[in-house]
Amino acid sequence: ETFNIQTSFNAGDFSTQYITENWLPEIEARTEGRIKIILTPNGSVVPARETPDAVAAGVIDGDFTSVNYFAGLEPAYAIMGDLISGYDTPEQMLGFCKDGGGEAMMQKAADAITDGEVTVVACGPYSREALAARTPIRTFEDLQGMKIRSPEGLAAAVFSAAGASPVSIPFSEVFGALEKGIVDAADASAYVNNDATGLQDVAPYPLYPGIHSMPSMQLTVNTAKWDGLSADDQAALRTWWYDAMYAMAAEVSKQDAEIAARDDATDKIEVIDWAQEDRDQLRVVARQQWEDYAKKSELAQEALDAHIAYMTKIGLFK
Amino acid sequence: MKRIFALYADVMDNISVFVGQACSVLFFACIAISAAEVVLRYGFDAPTLWSTELAMTLCASAWVLSVGYVTQRHRHISITMMELIVGERVWRIFRLFQMLIATGALFVLTLALHHPASKVLGRTEYSGTAMNSLAPTYLKVLLFVGCIFYILQLLANIVRWTQNTEGDLTGGH
Amino acid sequence: MGIEIITLLIVASLLGLMALGVPLGITTLTVSLATAILYFGERAGFFIVAANVGEVLHKYELIAVPFFVFMANVLERSGIAKSMFDSMAIMGGRFRGSVGVQTTFVAVLLAAMSGIMGGEIVMLGLIALPQMMRLGYDRKLAIGIICAAGALATLIPPSVVLIIYGLAAQVSITKLFAASAVPGLILATLYIIYILVRVRLNPSLAPIYDVPETGLPFFQRMRYLKGIILPALLIGTVLGVIYSGVATVTEAAAIGAVGALVVAAARKELNWVMARDAMRQTVLTVGSIIWLVIGAVSLIGIYNRIGGGEFLRGVLTSLDIGPIWVIVVMMLIVMVLGTFLEWIAIIFITVPIFAPVVIDLGFDPVWFGVLFAMNIQMYYLSPPFGPACFFLKSVAPKEIQLQEIFVAVLPFIALQAVGLFLVLAFPQLALWLPSMLD
Ligand code: NA
Numbered sequence: 071e072t073f074n075i076q077t078s079f080n081a082g083d084f085s086t087q088y089i090t091e092n093w094l095p096e097i098e099a100r101t102e103g104r105i106k107i108i109l110t111p112n113g114s115v116v117p118a119r120e121t122p123d124a125v126a127a128g129v130i131d132g133d134f135t136s137v138n139y140f141a142g143l144e145p146a147y148a149i150m151g152d153l154i155s156g157y158d159t160p161e162q163m164l165g166f167c168k169d170g171g172g173e174a175m176m177q178k179a180a181d182a183i184t185d186g187e188v189t190v191v192a193c194g195p196y197s198r199e200a201l202a203a204r205t206p207i208r209t210f211e212d213l214q215g216m217k218i219r220s221p222e223g224l225a226a227a228v229f230s231a232a233g234a235s236p237v238s239i240p241f242s243e244v245f246g247a248l249e250k251g252i253v254d255a256a257d258a259s260a261y262v263n264n265d266a267t268g269l270q271d272v273a274p275y276p277l278y279p280g281i282h283s284m285p286s287m288q289l290t291v292n293t294a295k296w297d298g299l300s301a302d303d304q305a306a307l308r309t310w311w312y313d314a315m316y317a318m319a320a321e322v323s324k325q326d327a328e329i330a331a332r333d334d335a336t337d338k339i340e341v342i343d344w345a346q347e348d349r350d351q352l353r354v355v356a357r358q359q360w361e362d363y364a365k366k367s368e369l370a371q372e373a374l375d376a377h378i379a380y381m382t383k384i385g386l387f388k
Numbered sequence: 389m390k391r392i393f394a395l396y397a398d399v400m401d402n403i404s405v406f407v408g409q410a411c412s413v414l415f416f417a418c419i420a421i422s423a424a425e426v427v428l429r430y431g432f433d434a435p436t437l438w439s440t441e442l443a444m445t446l447c448a449s450a451w452v453l454s455v456g457y458v459t460q461r462h463r464h465i466s467i468t469m470m471e472l473i474v475g476e477r478v479w480r481i482f483r484l485f486q487m488l489i490a491t492g493a494l495f496v497l498t499l500a501l502h503h504p505a506s507k508v509l510g511r512t513e514y515s516g517t518a519m520n521s522l523a524p525t526y527l528k529v530l531l532f533v534g535c536i537f538y539i540l541q542l543l544a545n546i547v548r549w550t551q552n553t554e555g556d557l558t559g560g561h
Numbered sequence: 562m563g564i565e566i567i568t569l570l571i572v573a574s575l576l577g578l579m580a581l582g583v584p585l586g587i588t589t590l591t592v593s594l595a596t597a598i599l600y601f602g603e604r605a606g607f608f609i610v611a612a613n614v615g616e617v618l619h620k621y622e623l624i625a626v627p628f629f630v631f632m633a634n635v636l637e638r639s640g641i642a643k644s645m646f647d648s649m650a651i652m653g654g655r656f657r658g659s660v661g662v663q664t665t666f667v668a669v670l671l672a673a674m675s676g677i678m679g680g681e682i683v684m685l686g687l688i689a690l691p692q693m694m695r696l697g698y699d700r701k702l703a704i705g706i707i708c709a710a711g712a713l714a715t716l717i718p719p720s721v722v723l724i725i726y727g728l729a730a731q732v733s734i735t736k737l738f739a740a741s742a743v744p745g746l747i748l749a750t751l752y753i754i755y756i757l758v759r760v761r762l763n764p765s766l767a768p769i770y771d772v773p774e775t776g777l778p779f780f781q782r783m784r785y786l787k788g789i790i791l792p793a794l795l796i797g798t799v800l801g802v803i804y805s806g807v808a809t810v811t812e813a814a815a816i817g818a819v820g821a822l823v824v825a826a827a828r829k830e831l832n833w834v835m836a837r838d839a840m841r842q843t844v845l846t847v848g849s850i851i852w853l854v855i856g857a858v859s860l861i862g863i864y865n866r867i868g869g870g871e872f873l874r875g876v877l878t879s880l881d882i883g884p885i886w887v888i889v890v891m892m893l894i895v896m897v898l899g900t901f902l903e904w905i906a907i908i909f910i911t912v913p914i915f916a917p918v919v920i921d922l923g924f925d926p927v928w929f930g931v932l933f934a935m936n937i938q939m940y941y942l943s944p945p946f947g948p949a950c951f952f953l954k955s956v957a958p959k960e961i962q963l964q965e966i967f968v969a970v971l972p973f974i975a976l977q978a979v980g981l982f983l984v985l986a987f988p989q990l991a992l993w994l995p996s997m998l999d
């Protein structure tokens with residue numbers, strides 16, 4: 071069975087290449103050819119925010135997407151998709167999805183916006199985004215008055231609460247806005263991707279490891295297609311995805327660190343790594359914003375409660 | 389009967405022209421908002437979170453709602469080379485065909501847009517941005533309404549075709 | 562049914578409907594709806610078209626189009642455009658073709674303030690075309706200059722095409738911008754040489770502006786600079802706010818629109834009726850353009866989902882030819898897809914397949930990006946699906962038919978091919994500037 075799956079990766083992203091080269095052959099091998107996946111890049115079949123309905127309608131067989139795109143459809147997706155300044159590592163949140171009830175939450179959100187025709191197979195992030203900055207932001211206090219491009223609701227709320235001025239410049243203008251100094255900083259991608267698009271050339275004070283965003287992804291499959299798989303193949307697909315995401319998280323973090331170290335050694339770029347106390351300060355500010363945001367829907371509140379319970383369990387909160 | 393159709397065409401033309409010219413106001417507002425954002429951000433260090441979405445929504449409204457005006461004035465862009473080849477009388481038949489094709493295509497598009505439009509009316513879709521506006525819901529409904537508007541003006545044009553009361557026809561339908 | 566047959570059917574039905582005079586937006590819409598429903602069935606077919614069409618209303622870059630159209634309408638209606646071209650003609654003196662050359666220069670400046678293809682062409686079409694016709698320029702030559710020079714907006718930074726390519730292929734956008742500047746200027750130079758040669762061979766194409774002032778000595782003619790001071794200030798302001806980091810490219814277009822009103826007011830030509838009529842024309846022009854865009858994007862996703870990408874991958878891997886010829890084949894594929902797909906759909910389908918191959922063959926993806934953008938420019942002009950021609954048609958005087966525009970741009974497409982060949986044969990033309998950045 072062939073699955074046409076749209077991702078939220080760009081065609082040339084490190085993640086696209088990594089999954090395509092290393093992990094697409096793997097799922098075929100693990101299921102002896104019964105499952106074959108074709109990944110198509112962001113927006114190539116339908117716009118990113120339309121993938122749940124597209125999966126339901128059978129336009130695509132599944133999505134492998136950053137769920138933040140669906141925050142406007144159901145606020146729980148913002149909490150599930152990117153709990154700003156929440157987890158420290160992708161592995162922590164992958165654990166939340168896999169073993170801490172994250173998948174069930176994601177399924178509830180999917181059911182809320184479609185008619186039960188979308189099955190969530192697995193979820194979780196693989197990287198922590200770097201914050202691209204053209205002005206040095208070395209401490210929590212430095213955020214004061216910074217113009218930061220951050221269109222997503224929760225991120226804007228957190229930055230705003232921390233004293234920065236969120237700016238909502240559209241995506242196609244971000245590069246120029248950083249280059250020309252219209253904004254001081256902008257949400258971006260993993261360090262390795264930013265390196266490829268040359269973002270560090272125009273924003274030479276990147277914050278790495280990032281301080282705010284760790285976008286969570288999901289793998290969904292059209293329910294009719296899912297039901298057509300044997301229980302073994304269903305389990306194999308889920309296991310495969312987590313294996314791939316853990317491996318990719320490790321690889322991206324390794325590459326990010328190498329490239330950041332290389333850049334930091336040059337005169338042009340200064341990689342800024344926040345001290346733990348600054349990160350903790352931001353998390354305190356952020357938590358208030360999560361709680362405000364969670365009031366937008368019952369499901370969002372449920373998602374936040376699940377997060378906090380898991381984060382307390384693994385020791386992120388006392 | 390003929391008079392009723394003629395009346396329909398007249399009324400539709402007037403509505404289309406009125407709505408279309410009213411779209412000017414939306415564009416003026418869009419320019420003002422985009423320029424004001426620059427002043428607020430650069431002059432006062434106070435970027436807004438609403439200007440992009442508001443400007444986009446106003447502009448999109450003008451794009452979609454001007455369709456009746458554009459159709460009434462025959463300003464859609466088309467290739468008219470065949471007119472020289474087939475002659476005026478055959479071209480007149482072609483023009484009916486063009487309008488029928490357009491009406492048919494828009495009817496199917498309207499059907500296609502109906503589901504997304506009714507879905508967002510049942511369960512509101514927000515933009516998910518810092519402003520979290522209703523823009524996605526509004527735009528889906530707007531496009532659906534715009535298609536119907538387009539069809540209504542096409543029907544008026546068809547009436548004028550049958551009654552030989554078409555005006556300046558240098559553009560497409 | 563194989564993808565080859567489907568492709569042929571799509572192209573044939575597009576050409577058929579276009580030839581019958583069906584509006585171009587409706588043509589592409591009809592074919593996409595038919596393809597989607599036949600291939601995916603009603604529910605999925607409806608969804609894929611509705612979703613992609615709906616996305617047009619979220620395309621922020623397009624907001625710049627009404628701004629440019631309004632700016633140009635104000636300049637045209639207020640007489641600023643007329644006195645600007647009078648001054649240009651006088652300053653050019655008795656040098657044949659000077660206004661054509663000057664228009665190309667202006668186009669290069671406008672390209673540096675516009676990131677999208679449509680914006681600049683409608684602007685030149687409104688300002689320069691009537692003036693060149695008034696000055697007695699051959700209509701086809703004027704049309705060709707405007708379409709070709711106006712399309713430079715995609716090659717001379719900023720350029721949305723290069724940004725989307727950079728994101729899709731993950732190459733440095735700074736380097737792409739640096740790399741495209743020289744090829745953009747090469748194209749402008751080719752256009753200028755072409756204009757000068759044509760008017761030398763056939764002086765009737767570009768008559769000398771027949772007023773006594775053109776006969777004055779050079780320094781006395783300089784007094785007529787005053788006609789271009791205000792427009793030059795306007796262009797300078799827009800470029801200034803972009804390059805000093807005050808405003809984004811789209812916002813700068815809005816500032817230009819306000820600026821045009823200010824300039825008209827400074828010349829005491831601003832009044833309510835003029836502004837209102839300029840905006841009503843803007844509504845009509847943009848209203849017709851948006852249905853072109855809606856039609857064009859309705860095919861996005863469909864071709865990809867039918868297996869267009871897999872098909873191309875097969876074609877490329879089956880080739881047994883030298884590396885440079887693989888690049889040539891890629892360029893031809895982009896040209897062919899350009900007969901029925903929108904540029905963004907072309908990027909979605911081809912870049913994921915081409916970019917890794919280009920790198921494997923040992924070529925620089927930045928260089929390929931420049932070739933790609935030059936190629937997109939050619940498709941942009943070339944009939945039958947030539948958006949540049951459609952955009953110009955949306956603002957041209959009524960007597961100018963689309964078919965005349967198509968004929969007028971042909972020599973310029975040949976010049977673009979020459980430029981493309983130069984960059985293909987001598988990659989350093991694109992690459993030396995970005996190599997300075999390292
Ligand atoms: Na440009």
Ligand code: NA
Nearest residue numbers: 940943946947
């Ligand atoms: Na073309």
